[in-house]
Amino acid sequence: MKAIVYEGVGRVTFKEVAPPKVRKDTIIVKVDRCAICGTDVKAYTIGISSIKPPVILGHEFVGKVFQVGSDIEGFEPGERVSLATTLPCGRCIMCMRSLFNLCENKTPVGTWIDGAFAEFVEIPYRGIIHGNLIKVPDELSDDYATLSEPLGCVINAQNIANVGFPDTVLVIGAGPLGLLHAETAKARGASKTILLQRSKYRFEMAKSFNIDHLICIEESDPFEAVMYLTSGRGADVVINAAPSLEATRYAFRLVAKAGRVSLFASVPKDNPWLSVDMNLIHYNQLEVYGASDSTARNHTEAVKLLSTGKISASSLITHTFGLKEFFKGIKLIQKREALKVVLTL
Numbered sequence: 001m002k003a004i005v006y007e008g009v010g011r012v013t014f015k016e017v018a019p020p021k022v023r024k025d026t027i028i029v030k031v032d033r034c035a036i037c038g039t040d041v042k043a044y045t046i047g048i049s050s051i052k053p054p055v056i057l058g059h060e061f062v063g064k065v066f067q068v069g070s071d072i073e074g075f076e077p078g079e080r081v082s083l084a085t086t087l088p089c090g091r092c093i094m095c096m097r098s099l100f101n102l103c104e105n106k107t108p109v110g111t112w113i114d115g116a117f118a119e120f121v122e123i124p125y126r127g128i129i130h131g132n133l134i135k136v137p138d139e140l141s142d143d144y145a146t147l148s149e150p151l152g153c154v155i156n157a158q159n160i161a162n163v164g165f166p167d168t169v170l171v172i173g174a175g176p177l178g179l180l181h182a183e184t185a186k187a188r189g190a191s192k193t194i195l196l197q198r199s200k201y202r203f204e205m206a207k208s209f210n211i212d213h214l215i216c217i218e219e220s221d222p223f224e225a226v227m228y229l230t231s232g233r234g235a236d237v238v239i240n241a242a243p244s245l246e247a248t249r250y251a252f253r254l255v256a257k258a259g260r261v262s263l264f265a266s267v268p269k270d271n272p273w274l275s276v277d278m279n280l281i282h283y284n285q286l287e288v289y290g291a292s293d294s295t296a297r298n299h300t301e302a303v304k305l306l307s308t309g310k311i312s313a314s315s316l317i318t319h320t321f322g323l324k325e326f327f328k329g330i331k332l333i334q335k336r337e338a339l340k341v342v343l344t345l
Contacts, residue, residue, distance in 0.1 A: 003056045003118035004040075004326050009047025012057065014324055020114070020122035022067040027075055027123040027133065029083075034061035034116040035146040035317075036329050036341045043111075044330050051111045058117030058343075059085040059110035062136055062145035066120060072128060080136040082148050083116075084299035085109040087127040100130065101156065101293035117323060119345055131296040137307055143320065143342050144306050144313040147180070149294070151302035151311065154180045154264075157291030158188060159298070161262040163237050165189030170226060170235035172196045172250055173242030173265065174206040174214075176316060176339045181239050181264070182211045187310040190237075194229055196222055196250065198242075202336060208315040226254045234259060241265050245274050252276055252286075260287045316340050 001019045006012050022028045040057050042048055065079045075081075088095050088103035095103050107126065109115050114122065123133050136145045154177060163169060169185040171178050174197035182193045194213045197203045203216040215225045226234065234256035240247050243265045251261050267274075281288065294302075305311060319341045321329055329341035 001119040002323060004058065004323065005054050006043050006051055006057050007054045009049075010045065011047075012044045014326065017056070017118065019118075019120045022069055022122075024069045024071045025125040025128075026069045027065060027072060027128060028067040029063040029081060029116075029121050029123060030066040031061050031063040031116045031119060031121055031345045033063075033142045033146050033342050033344055034058040036060075036326070036333060036343065037150070039111065040117075041330055041333055044327075045334070048111065055111065056114040056116075056118050056121075057110050058115035059083070059108075060146045060149040061116035061121070062142050062148075063116070063121070075128075075133070080138075080142075080145070082134050082136050082145050082299065082303065083109065083123065083127065084132040084134065084152060084294060084296040085115075085149060086293050086295075087124060087132055088130055089126065090130055098295075100295045101298075117326065117343065132299070134296065134300055134303060136303060140303065140307045143317055145303070146342050147311070147313055147316065147340065148299055148302040148306060150177060151180055151184070151306065152294035152299035153177070153291075154184050155301050155305070156294040156298045157181070157239065157262050157264045157289070158184055160289050160291050161237055161239070161260045161287075163188055163190060166191040167236040168192040168194070168230055168256075169237045169239065170194045170196060170254055171239045171241055172247045173240065174202040175241065177264070178239075178241035179206060179209050179211075179316060179339070180311065181241050183209055183311050184305065185237070185239075186210055186212075187305060187308070192229070194226060194235065196226070196254075199336065205339065209312045210310075222250060223253060230256065233257070236260070237262065239264050243267055245271070248274055252280060255284075255286060257284045258286070259284070260289065262289050262291055264291050317342050320344060
């Protein structure tokens, strides 16, 4: 079968590989769609030290059960499935606290074990027994189902920050995850959603989404604009979905008293340090949250939310290509001309 294989830092190839063989405690899924994630972009451009090469990339996928191991129950060939792709051990202290995304012995699909930029992908036993393999309802299309993995990460962060009615929610960054955050907050009952974006091009793309107010930093002072929209208070919740220290600084300036800051995006590893006025946190009684990855429960919530039609999936998926055009999709994402690129198999 053809696959997109990571072979070392910055080395990604489209090549022929042997298909996985079903074992008594595994399931083989025939992949129908797999979206390109920021992790895949990073692997292709600069490499990721934690990846264990050679490994097939891809983890935002939907497919059909192809073969079921003799020891596995609850799945039948032909059923459509998606996967919460951080597979937990179920035994460590994090798993005992139901923080499966923080498992100390996790197995990430598409970085440690082979992923879904291939015709077939093997689902290990731990991905089945812990509920990571999730059935997809008929009303959810294959293309839209690929969004369930990133949306699960969004839901994890918003659960942690307790986003809902009657919050005013400010999202910084109009990339795919930022757009998902803004629409998810609205779907959870936020009374007002605001999206802050630097580039004019992405700002224009964001107009296709169900967001109450859009602010372009190139055209408006973000502090003045947010304070105007919030009657001088700031936002109840600020979610930073932009991978920069500058964006993180904005989050602490634009949050209201007794507000919550969600540090959803990572920042560059070679310069991750941020100076913060601790008295701002102290006197304004701010709550600051980190959020990383997702669990099977988050992924299940994502599938249900996508099925309601409250997420603008058609606007988020800007390009669809065949597997061999992976590199074209990467270039479009790098140039910020694409939001989500879905590859068909």
